[in-house]
Amino acid sequence: MAGSPADLMRVNLLMVFNEPDPDRRAAVIAENYAEDVVWHEPDRIIHGRTELERRAAELRAENPDWVFRPAGAASGLDDIGHLGFEYGPADSQPSRVRGMxxxxxxDGAVIELYTIVTEIRQPS
Incomplete structure (x- = not known):
């Protein structure tokens, strides 16, 4: 499944953070992330695949009916990938969080991931 930086960004958003099944999510992480991957979130830094799996599960548990949606196309340049996202209720309500x-x-695997939140909207 590993591929270009743009492909990896789509996998990251849709097959890891939207995946409800922990075994499928773990398999995708094992195939597409370096063992010592580092993930920079706005409020913490995660080290390694195991911690990335744990944090992805936490995010799913916090808002089980929410989904991530791409905001535009994934892009890549050399070894860097980018994808904007929206995050919110799966139904037709507007997304509550936007970011990238x-x-x-x-070598076809994510070695370092940065999540940047650009907007948080309160429910209306």
Whole structure:
């Protein structure tokens, strides 16, 4: 499944953070992330695949009916990938969070991931 930086960004958003099944999510992480991946969130830094799996599960548990949606197309340049996202209720309500993921990749795997939140909207 590993591929270009743009492909990895789509995998990251849709097959990891939207995946409800922990075994499928773990398999995708094992195939597409370096063992020592580092993920920079706005309020913490996660080290390694195991911690990335744990944090992804936490996010799913916090808002089980929410989904991530791409905001535009994934892009890549050399070893860097980028994808904007929206996050919110799966139904037709507007997304509550907007942001972007940027990743450094090597040999078809994410080695470092940065999540930047650009907007948080309160429910109306």
């Amino acid at each position: 993921d940027i990743a450094r990749t090597k």
